[in-house]
Amino acid sequence: MQHVINKKQLTAVIEQSFDAEMAAQLKQQLAQQLISSTDMVHLFDKLVSTFHLTAHNNQLPQDLAKLKTLKQALFNQPDAPVSYPFLWDIAQHDYVQWNGIAANSGVGAIGRNSGEVMGVFATLDWQETDRSSLATWIGGQSKQNENGKLINFRSSIDVDNLRLLESQLAELTSPKWPETVLPKIDQQKAKLGKKLFNQHCQSCHQNIERDNPSRKIVAQMTQLDNIKTDRKMALNGATYQGKSGILEGIYLSTDVGNILIQEEAAVASILTSATKNVVATPDPDKWAPTRFFNWIYNLMVTAFDNTIKSSVKRGDYQPDTTQNPYASLLAYKARPLNGIWATAPYLHNGSVPSLYDLLLPKCEADNDIQTQCRPNQFTVGSRYYDPKKVGFISSGYLGFEFKTDKVANSNAGHNYATTQLSDPQRWQLVEYMKTL
Ligand code: HEC
Known part of the structure; x- marks a missing residue:
């Protein structure tokens, strides 16, 4: 989540990753408005260009190695690619994704889609503000955090279109073996x-x-120790930690109670909180009254039109506990x-x-x-x-x-x-x- 890290945390990581001279140079560049304190978008990309300005060509290989160290300090390795899960019946599932991380109940479908858009295209323009609103309240933000600030989660995500896309997807059904093209079934x-x-x-x-x-699909989980398929994807999902940056101080509700997001937090919490807040924030490109109406409409339609209600996951998995609120993610889902x-x-x-x-x-x-x-x-x-x-x-x-x-x-x-x-x-x- 390179979008999330704030300047304070970035400075700390720079100090850990570079020798004193280089760290001082980079911090100076940071201070000279190359990266403003409110600008959270693609902070790392900006740092890379800053770095290229600073680096001396004759020591480039050495510098690149350092840059790699910095990258490792900021990012979790995307080292467990998965096969794209098929999309039919998605809207009818209680939980989606291979590890069942995303609940479909309530406004879940929009949250899940927002998370996906963030992963690929979205531009996020998240800034600290003093103003509280219905959106900050829905997103679980309180002014009691470290700097007494709230965050405005403006983004390019078009929640309107996501809802339309999702309602079209709900009509998708699985294909039948085409006997006109392929050999007949015996x-x-x-x-x-x-x-x-x-x-x-x-x-x-x-x-x-x-x-x-009106079909409904109940996910049947099998824990890693029993299914014995590759563990990496599920492990990453349940254990990756990251810097929470501007999300620090937000409360996030989980199955075992509310979690306070601290400086270093579970990536699953950071991502859930980010998507929740994005969904709760009205689209900035629209004229204010339209924006407000659309926003309320999307949330209401998604929540009330949704026949999937919140439910317990079925199958064989470790329950979430206060010690490990993501234990249930150490499992894979069997679907029809x-x-x-x-x-x-x-x-x-x-x-x-x-x-x-x-x-x-x-x-x-x-x-x-x-x-x-x-x-x-x-x-x-x-x-x-x-x-x-x-x-x-x-x-x-x-x-x-x-x-x-x-x-x-x-x-x-x-x-x-x-x-x-x-x-x-x-x-x-x-x-x-x-x-x-
Ligand atoms: C104890 C539960 C369980 C039983 C019994 C079981 N499966 Fe599975 N199955 C799963 C889980 C969990 C996955 C997902 C595992 C993964 O992707 O790592 C899966 C995945 C699959 C997949 C791949 C799905 C995909 O989208 O790629 C197929 C096909 C499948 N099972 C067929 C079968 C067949 C055939 C049998 C009986 C011979 C069977 N399964 C018995 C739990 C089970």
Whole structure:
């Protein structure tokens, strides 16, 4: 969250990262209005250009190394990329994202979308102010913080459009296996597969009616120690800490009570608080009365039109505690598998190329050579579909090589039915999953 850090914290980080002479130069540049105290936008980018002005060319490699140290002090590594979760049924879920971090109840959908826009395009113009408003109250801000200031969370996020986008998304349903284009499903085989599915899979992957307008989807969590798929994404989400900067002093409600955001805080808290405040702040580009009306309207429609109410997460996970308010995030979500045929590669990190491969055990050094196992390396990027294994073609072309031995890329875990089933049974299950 480079947008959040304030000048005081940036100065402290500079002092830690550089020798006295360089730190003094950088701080001087900072003081000379290159970065004004109210300007919070892309502070780091500005620092980089400041740095280039300051650095002597002949010591550039050395300076770049220092810059890297500074970057590490300011940012958490984005080292656990995930496969894009499919978007149908999103509006009908109680919790979304692979680790179930985002509740859909109340104004959740707008909050979640605002968080996503912040991650990619939004410009944020957050400034300290003395004025309190309905927005600062909704956002959980109090004037009791360190400097007695409140923050105005103006941003380029168009909440109006996000609401429209979300209501359109609510009508999206999962695609059916297109028998006119792909080979016909063998119904006999699929029937046998259904039995296996009910036996081994349905306890976590609920069956839903794909086009029932009042369908509701309850996320079923499985904690990391039991699912055993790659832990990194969930761990980052639950444990990353960051500088809270201007958000310091805000109270944030969580399932176990209110948390006071301190100088160093959980990234999950900082992000939740930031999105909550952005949603609570009316769009600055509009004429004041329109702005106020739209804002109230968006919040009301999102909250009251939403049939998803706040509920407890289901499944197997550690509850949030006062000691670790984010313990429940150390788990992954199993969702209904309707439309799953169209969404390869599989698992949250996209580490398994096809449904058939997911039913094989992981390749270990002690695997018998006869045993088939999940590929430890495969090519991604093809649009050619493999209707047999159910996934995209994953070898024989120049694409991106996905290597499962890299950090966050493990294809281990989710061992359900991988060793108990015979090969013909695996194919029956695959056939059944085509019908979902
Ligand atoms: C104990 C709960 C549980 C059982 C039983 C279970 N799964 Fe899963 N499944 C999960 C979880 C949790 C995930 C997400 C894991 C991840 O992404 O790291 C998942 C992911 C998947 C995915 C990938 C989804 C995607 O969007 O990429 C498929 C396909 C799948 N399961 C199929 C099955 C099949 C087939 C069975 C039965 C043989 C089964 N599951 C049994 C919990 C379960």
